[in-house]
Amino acid sequence: MGIVLLGLILYFPLWWLSPYRPEVPSFLLATIPAHVFWLAAYRWARSGRLSFRWLCLLALLLRVAFLAQQPSLSEDAYRYQWDGLLINQEINPYVAPPDALTETQSLHPELYSVMAHRDRTSIYPPLAQALFWLSASLGGSSLWAWKGIVLLAEGILVGLMVTRGGVRTDNLVLWLLNPLIVLEFFSSGHLDVVALCFVFAALFAAFRGRGWVVGLLGAAAVLVKLFPVLCWPLLLSQLPDWRERARSLSVAGVAVSIAFLAAFSLSGEFRMAAESYLGILATYHDSWQFNSLLFHLLPASLLWRRLVSTCLVLAAMLVAWGNPRAGLVDLFSRYHLLMLGWCLVTPTLHPWYLTWALLSLPVVGARFRTGLYLSVAALSSYLLYWFASPAAANWLLWIELAPAYGLFCLDLRAYYHGRDEPCTSLSQNHPRRGRQ
Secondary structure, three states: OHHHHHHHHHHHHHHHOOOOHHHHHHHHHHHHHHHHHHHHHHHHHHHOOOOHHHHHHHHHHHHHHHHOOOOOOOOHHHHHHHHHHHHHOOOOOOOOOHHHOHHHHHHOHHHHHHOOOOOOOOOOOHHHHHHHHHHHHHHOOOOHHHHHHHHHHHHHHHHHHHHOOOOOHHHHHHHHOOHHHHHHHHHOOOOHHHHHHHHHHHHHHHHHOOHHHHHHHHHHHHOOOOHHHHHHHHHHHHOOOHHHHHHHHHHHHHHHHHHHHHHHOOOOOHHHHHHHHHHHHHHHHHOOOEOOHHHHHOOOOHHHHHHHHHHHHHHHHHHHHOOOOOOHHHHHHHHHHHHHHHHHHOOEOOHHHHHHHHOOHHHHOOOOHHHHHHHHHHHHHHHHHOOOOHHHHHHHHHHHHHHHHHHHHHHHHHHHOOOOOOOOOOOOOOOOOOOO
């Protein structure tokens, strides 16, 4: 109980300083007590002084407190609700940008005023749009329903970690009490946690060698966020034979195709919706660069950016098939390194994108340093909001990301030299390959 009360006290400055953007330096100072407690709680859990039940109580209290905040680090949640309201009005969010919908603007002026990129159509895939519709149907223009969906999704994810992944309490601290997780999912309400739930389940299904389940879960993840496409080489490499891989790809391909066809046909303007969606993806890739150290060093040409995107796909294949070993810890280690590698070379690295790599921490533990370092350093990128010209603050990107490149090289070396030890109570034998 003392640890729980101490945690609430040390996270209080972080909760109190909302909204953050006008005073980013004060916000960063407020993160220090929370990060110190996070690392101390990991040590306490390892020594047995913080039990699973008390950890869950503290995590729940923190989430409920941050759910009450209005998003201030990102405006994405407002766009989620806007898209859901459009679907309720039988308007395809892939066709019309908010600026073109004067009638909806008049119905929800406060929501419209706080959104970003109002001149762009929606970028979110069909299953995400279905969740936005559900949220808008339950809560209207309020975010309470959406944040409830986020809390439910993370509850399912943590349940999978405990029941399927067999994670220990100390490793679970690395996820549940991570200030980055608490802020980005429960204060800002980011969608990624829903996709992460599907990704975790897909990784476990691949470990069990169930191709059609991998295909279904992988398709669901891609239909929430497009990032899980990078995981597909890893998922397929874990399946035992070509039949399971073909079954997985077939199920995923059919599910994704049907979902996008249905979404683009929602208002009878299929071609316009498809062209708008593909166009906004190109804009996102080529124009919306944030916190991308590597892309500030490369020539700012479209060709270079697309070449790097091609290299990302090749890197995914190399990580998936390079030096695989049996065991759930190894599978999540390769996933962790894959997503960290993507974070370090992607043209757009918003802080919440790092949660894709942090998903594996409850399974692999604290053996990889890069993810732990970026959990703390990533929040400093919000200082870019504080400068009149983010392009003039390249020195900040060097401070934040340059150490991560060195740590990532050390993590890769440790993995490929086999210096990783089991961190879960789950059997490390592959059930389909029979490896001991």
